[in-house]
Amino acid sequence: MSLRLEHVTYTYNPGTVYEMHALKDVSLDIPDGQFAGIIGHTGSGKSTLIQHFNGLMKPTAGTVYFQDEDIWQEGYSLKRLRSQVGLVFQYPEHQLFEADVLSDVCFGPKNQGLSKEEAELRAVQALRQAGLKEKYYRSSPFELSGGQKRRVAIAGVLAMEPKVLILDEPTAGLDPKGRDEILDQIAFLHEERKITVILVSHSMEDIARYVERILVMNKGEKAFDGVPREVFSHYKELERMGLAAPQITYIMHELKAKGLLADTSAITVDEAKKSILEALEKRKV
Amino acid sequence: MGIIKARKLKYDYIKYDENGQQQDCYTAVDQVDLDVSQGQFIAILGHNGSGKSTLAKHMNALLIPTEGSIWVDGRDTAAEPELWKIRQKAGMVFQNPDNQIIGTVVEEDVGFGPENMGVPTDAIWERVNKSLEAVGMTAYRHRSPNKLSGGQKQRVAIAGVMAMQPKCIILDEPTAMLDPNGRKEVLKAVHELNEKEGITVILITHYMEEVIDADRVFVMDQGHVVMQGTPREIFSKVEELKSYRLDVPQVTLLAWELKQAGVDLPDGILTTKELVNALCH
Numbered sequence: 001m002s003l004r005l006e007h008v009t010y011t012y013n014p015g016t017v018y019e020m021h022a023l024k025d026v027s028l029d030i031p032d033g034q035f036a037g038i039i040g041h042t043g044s045g046k047s048t049l050i051q052h053f054n055g056l057m058k059p060t061a062g063t064v065y066f067q068d069e070d071i072w073q074e075g076y077s078l079k080r081l082r083s084q085v086g087l088v089f090q091y092p093e094h095q096l097f098e099a100d101v102l103s104d105v106c107f108g109p110k111n112q113g114l115s116k117e118e119a120e121l122r123a124v125q126a127l128r129q130a131g132l133k134e135k136y137y138r139s140s141p142f143e144l145s146g147g148q149k150r151r152v153a154i155a156g157v158l159a160m161e162p163k164v165l166i167l168d169e170p171t172a173g174l175d176p177k178g179r180d181e182i183l184d185q186i187a188f189l190h191e192e193r194k195i196t197v198i199l200v201s202h203s204m205e206d207i208a209r210y211v212e213r214i215l216v217m218n219k220g221e222k223a224f225d226g227v228p229r230e231v232f233s234h235y236k237e238l239e240r241m242g243l244a245a246p247q248i249t250y251i252m253h254e255l256k257a258k259g260l261l262a263d264t265s266a267i268t269v270d271e272a273k274k275s276i277l278e279a280l281e282k283r284k285v
Numbered sequence: 286m287g288i289i290k291a292r293k294l295k296y297d298y299i300k301y302d303e304n305g306q307q308q309d310c311y312t313a314v315d316q317v318d319l320d321v322s323q324g325q326f327i328a329i330l331g332h333n334g335s336g337k338s339t340l341a342k343h344m345n346a347l348l349i350p351t352e353g354s355i356w357v358d359g360r361d362t363a364a365e366p367e368l369w370k371i372r373q374k375a376g377m378v379f380q381n382p383d384n385q386i387i388g389t390v391v392e393e394d395v396g397f398g399p400e401n402m403g404v405p406t407d408a409i410w411e412r413v414n415k416s417l418e419a420v421g422m423t424a425y426r427h428r429s430p431n432k433l434s435g436g437q438k439q440r441v442a443i444a445g446v447m448a449m450q451p452k453c454i455i456l457d458e459p460t461a462m463l464d465p466n467g468r469k470e471v472l473k474a475v476h477e478l479n480e481k482e483g484i485t486v487i488l489i490t491h492y493m494e495e496v497i498d499a500d501r502v503f504v505m506d507q508g509h510v511v512m513q514g515t516p517r518e519i520f521s522k523v524e525e526l527k528s529y530r531l532d533v534p535q536v537t538l539l540a541w542e543l544k545q546a547g548v549d550l551p552d553g554i555l556t557t558k559e560l561v562n563a564l565c566h
Binding site: 041042043145146147172173174175176177178179202204205242243244246247248250251254255258259260269272273276277280 | 331332333334335380434435436458461462463464465466467491493494527530531532534535536538539542543546548557558560561564565
């Protein structure tokens, strides 16, 4: 019962001609330790949704619960919430500001009230978890490559030791190897530290490979919610929402249409390979 | 001579300390030879920091080579006193849709380029109409750009370049910040410019699927061009690409994996259709 939204609605500029419903009656529940993915085209309400998770936005109607507590009740500490629910924004490297990498990562834990020594300990650990080499700890963040900066920014959130880690497009603009490295590192953290991970991504291939559950947002509403192979089986509806399924889904459906009895619910290269090899074997017999 | 020609192109980023003394030097592009003919669709791949963007910035004289030369439409960028002449021939579109729109109305933004060039008013409108039509944004001409989606903004940026009637358009990761739909829209617009208007396209991207229709692909690593060829030639070398921190499209990877497992398939399969036909013959 880690994160729960009940009938959450968010309206921009309520009562004016610019009134716009960014979220419409969204209810969902993300249990502890889940690796969830959120997809939706630009303007579907994804960003508004994740900003409700750590109290950056207050619902116009409805309730947000973290560990069964209403985060907008009187006396609830939003500051504590935000150190437990860490949010890594899109292009987080634009938010780096300290003179060197280590100080930048120390900023969060210091704000939590930790001593300099404790904060540095946390920072070193977080940088290690984010996969940044030790030789860069004293460099200026601005001398690093895109992928390295991104790691520093993610470490900045990890250093607060959040229970929930939300990442908004953590791999945008990275090369394929950098993309895999960052996502593998996040998957590893999820395994190792049992933290809840919520990944927002435009890459259906990445979503298919890593998450155990997909939430599809469309026009401010939850359109689908389920395990990846189930959600991607609605690939035609997803397309109408400006989304798509992984390329593999299309291959499998085409193969079936042409008479090769492969499993259309395969969504990763490995699954597809296995299923096609089996189908080819059967065809021989 | 082609539209872009580079010989032994080298570019150093030099870092100075507080006293103006040279502190550090980083060679971003090294010994690059490049020939692009008019009307080609070229893709450049390479990992972050491989030198792609530095190379691209030489193609419209935003950077001038440290050593070697580059000619854009026959003009040597280092010897050209009027750089704007080069920038008219080779326009650039960048990654972030929010960083390159200046007008408050779509059609004014598109007209900014030709207006700056001193094109007569009637002709500006003609160009604006034609450019918006070409990227499919005519219906939005009176809108405010900040109300558009990322893909629409990028198409407006492309129309803005087109209105200057360039011979060549360079796109530096134009789809990196877009959702799947926006990506499709932008690519479609770019392909149409290439096919219908004959504009040379140089597309820099990290999305391998965007490259399969290119005429020629260049792969960069540590400032050098390390591979070049047709998409099929490039993507049949799965392991070599991986060594440069790159990837192949999912369908190509699947075909390659199946082939490794003993299935009889041709090399360098690029599309779903090719794979399906090869498996269901």
